[in-house]
Structures are given as structure tokens and as C-alpha cells.
Amino acid sequence: MNYLLTIEYEGTRYEGWQRQKKTTQTIQGKLEQVLSRMTEKEIEIDGAGRTDAGVHAKNQTASVHLAKKWDPKEILQYMNQYLPEDICVKSVEQVSERFHARLWAEGKCYSYRIGTDEQKSVFDRKFRYHLGETLDVEAMRRAAQDLVGTHDFKSFCGNPKMKKSTVRTITDIVIEESEHEIRIVYTGNGFLQYMVRILTGTLIEVGQHRRDADSMPELLERMERKFAGVTAPAEGLCLERVFYSKK
Known part of the structure; x- marks a missing residue:
């Protein structure tokens, strides 16, 4: 199943959106960590874009494929329970299997x-x-x-x-x-x-x-x-x- 996440974050203490090997302080890294914990599988997400270190977002988007079907409300509640207070998932919706947050962005x-x-x-x-x-x-x-x-x-x-x-x-x-x-x-x-x-x-x-x-x-x-x-x-x-x- 493919899901679209809409995310809000204060970027002050993060090294940008993109996951990095040298630090755990990235937005993508924090989101993937919580999703991996929820699904008990290694999860990777695709963001619509890579905001720089210190940059904020009110409506960043990311898509993620999960092996089984989840209730979007369940994903939303779980993620916001375990994410740091400066990152919030505002909405989760199921989208077509081909949808890609970056490639489909207009x-x-x-x-x-x-x-x-x-x-x-x-x-x-x-x-x-x-x-x-x-x-x-x-x-x-x-x-x-x-x-x-x-x-x-x-x-x-x-x-x-x-x-x-x-x-x-x-x-x-x-x-x-x-x-x-x-x-x-x-x-x-x-x-x-x-x-x-x-x-x-x-x-x-x-x-x-x-x-x-x-x-x-x-x-x-x-x-x-x-x-x-x-x-x-x-x-x-x-x-x-x-x-x-x-x-």
C-alpha cells in the first residue's frame, strides 16, 4: 500500500530533510525511524524535496510504500505519538501505487x-x-x-x-x-x-x-x-x- 504524508516541522535543530550517515538529526531520518518501529521493517520514504539545514516546512510531503494495509488514522496517531515535538504529521492518505511525492509534484x-x-x-x-x-x-x-x-x-x-x-x-x-x-x-x-x-x-x-x-x-x-x-x-x-x- 502506498501512502502520502503531509508533514510540518521546525527545522532549527535539524541538518535538513535528507537522511545522512553522519547524523541522526534529519527530518527524513526521524520519520523513517518511527515508521520502521511501527511496521517492524526497514522503511524508506520519498520526500517531495530536500529542505536545507535550519529550513522549516508547513506542508512538506512524502510518499511511503508499506507491505500491508494500514488505517491512515492509525499511522497518523502512531507517528505523532513517537515523533519529536518539532515534527508533526498533519495527514495521511492512501494514494495510487504509482504515486511518488517528488516525481509527481507539479x-x-x-x-x-x-x-x-x-x-x-x-x-x-x-x-x-x-x-x-x-x-x-x-x-x-x-x-x-x-x-x-x-x-x-x-x-x-x-x-x-x-x-x-x-x-x-x-x-x-x-x-x-x-x-x-x-x-x-x-x-x-x-x-x-x-x-x-x-x-x-x-x-x-x-x-x-x-x-x-x-x-x-x-x-x-x-x-x-x-x-x-x-x-x-x-x-x-x-x-x-x-x-x-x-x-
Whole structure:
């Protein structure tokens, strides 16, 4: 039987999503450990994507094949009983045998929160990058418009040895401003390693008037990581949703 898990986690104390030999502190590792205990078999799950160390998720997804049929409610209750308090399985549903959380994903939505107050918020410090200065949001929005669409995002890829295609489609970038923070929401068909954080670091530099708002087309054409902005810190990033048209 094949199941789809929807998972929420605070990534602060974890070394990212992907299971690693050098540490037990990964989201995938914790989930597989509990599922293996429940089924008394070695279990491996397939996540929709690999969030980096320190990155959070509200609706990460993963698929898992189990040898026998389980009641989804039973899986849900068991996992949440034994998972650490900063990981929660929000839902479990049976899906088609061919379904694969990563291969069937048609898009993702990420948000990035930037604190603009002079003082760091004690309660939001794990979920917001404290920049501590105001930004030119209108300039950032102008720059973001040139990043929407289908482009080669090699300049925004954190993996210099990337051999696969670096072409991706961003369908929307929304920049919201409130009294204490700026929130950037990215929606697209997929994102490269560190791509959202590099995009954010670049847009922050635009907002600081350290980079011209109209320079994004040239930056895309250069296709070299060194020309883009800094990689924004992990704590401000959250995977909001993974999109599927069929399961």
C-alpha cells in the first residue's frame, strides 16, 4: 500500500530533510525511524524535496510504500505519538501505487520572512531573518517581475557542479510589507539548491540600493553564481505547499 504524508516541522535543530550517515538529526531520518518501529521493517520514504539545514516546512510531503494495509488514522496517531515535538504529521492518505511525492509534484510554494525592526524579535527569531533595516520594497517588486517566468536560473544555483538542467519556471513572486517585516512568497514548478535563499539575498540587495532593480535580466544571462546576491540565512525560509493535480 502506498501512502502520502503531509508533514510540518521546525527545522532549527535539524541538518535538513535528507537522511545522512553522519547524523541522526534529519527530518527524513526521524520519520523513517518511527515508521520502521511501527511496521517492524526497514522503511524508506520519498520526500517531495530536500529542505536545507535550519529550513522549516508547513506542508512538506512524502510518499511511503508499506507491505500491508494500514488505517491512515492509525499511522497518523502512531507517528505523532513517537515523533519529536518539532515534527508533526498533519495527514495521511492512501494514494495510487504509482504515486511518488517528488516525481509527481507539479509545483511548490516557499515563503521567506525578513525582520525589519531595529530590535530582533525573541519569539520570531527562529522563523525570521533579522535584517534590522527598512528596504525599498517597490524596487524589490520591480526586480522580482523580471525573475517571473521560465529562465535558466544557473546564477541562482548553489551547486556549482550541477549537471542537470537549471531551467525553472517561477509563476509568481509576491512581496508583502507590514510594520515589522517583509514576506516574500515564491511559487514555481521547482527550485534549485539554495535558489530561493539566493533570490532573496539578491532582492534584499536591490532593496538596499546596492544593486539596480533593472539588472535581473543581465544577471540571468550571465549564468554564474558569483554575480548574484548572498545566500539569505536558512531560518527565514519555509516550504508552504507542494502542488499535485493527481494522487
